[in-house]
Amino acid sequence: MEQIVVTGGRALNGSVAVCGAKNAVLKHLVAMLLAPGVHRIDNVPGIADVEIMCRVLEYIGAECHRDGTSLRVEVPGELRPEAPIELVRKMRASILVLGTLLARCGEARVALPGGDDFGSRPIDMHLDGLEALGAHFELRHGVLHASAPGGLRGTEVSLEFPSVGATENVLFGAVMASGRTVISNAAREPEIADLAAALGGMGAHIQGAGTSTMEIEGVGELGPMQHRVVPDRLEAGTYLVGAALAGGDVTVTGCVPAHLRMELRKLGEAGCEIETGDDWVRLVGPGERPNPVDFATLPYPGFHTDMHPQMVALLSLASGTSVITENIYEARFRYVGELNRLGADVITEGQHVIIRGVERLSGCPVDACDIRAGAALVLAGLRADGYTIVANAGHIDRGYQNFVPNLAALGADVRRESVSD
Ligand code: UD1
8 A cells, every 4th residue: 555654844835847637638538439540649647547548448449558748549440339347436437438439339338337435426417418419328237238229419418517527428429420419508627628629639520618508510530639638727726725735935837827716716815825827826825824715616617626625624724714515526525534633623514514723733644535635635744743644645646646756846745655554
């Protein structure tokens, strides 16, 4: 098992460059299945989830080759339209192959993902949207058998909620469907706009990406992708919260500040000084304890659910009480008990998190239960007395390349260790 040991008390100073976005690149890889040939994407982060998605693609028949921060993927003419439970369990984003395999092969067999640490996580909107395009689904022994005997046909899809995954699956189904598809109440995340740009480069006709209404005119075939992945706003935001927690002066480079508007606003309310340029954000931490801040997680452009645990770590030291409402995942609270082990005073009431700021945290062993929870606990450790040991650090590797070396380069006293059970 891997663990991260962080000794609190040092400020962070300097600059850190972010990688391409995990939540974009995984979808780009799935999109490649839509066209045979040799695809290439640049600015690919070195994170575990990219490796898992490459395994999904390889299972389906593609070959993936990494060359530094680029990935070359060869997609054959014939695919095996399947994603087994072992891979889907490792990474839920695997279910996005439903739309691409239906579009490309007219059929797909994908294990139903089930729930996870964030709650029940249904995929009903993905299935409703694809059904509207002409797909049929049957669940047999835990596997969704999908078919589109008459091919996929463009139609109007109105999503009940602007789900990122459902928008992507419907988009995949629509780009090669006959006729025109309109997705209303589509997700507006920057990663969706980036996916649409990547698909546009392959020859897809998509308008309105990044807005609530997307219009897709189906085309007969697509060509290989050549694309550079949009910067990771969550990686950028995590380092900024780290600077706010530990104190100091940190510039995050290679990011898109506009993608972090709500998160930066809340960090400003907490007392941080923030300056932005074209592709950088500089944050100077509050000299004293942060101010309490209230917010609700919402679909983009609201405050991102994946920045909630890091922000709670910061607000655990605030000079008052903060209230956060988690609107995306009803059960995203496993990390709260771990944060309280460090001395935080956080309680949950339904989907609300009530954080009574404390004067200090004190280091102890804690468990990283998921990617962002793990990152949040390491950041809390930067400000805790003594040392904090974050177990199950492998979770953090799913979403952050060089997390520990990057924090160390900014001045943190942090190291990684392998331990036997
Ligand atoms: C979510 C994030 C996305 C991030 C991704 C990876 C939001 C809105 N989405 O996307 O920004 O890139 O995690 O961390 O912040 N739901 C249904 N039925 C469905 C699909 C979704 O009820 O068919 C519900 C989910 O349970 C959840 C909400 O809708 O409560 C948002 O889900 P969705 O945006 O689809 O989640 P992801 O695609 O995982």
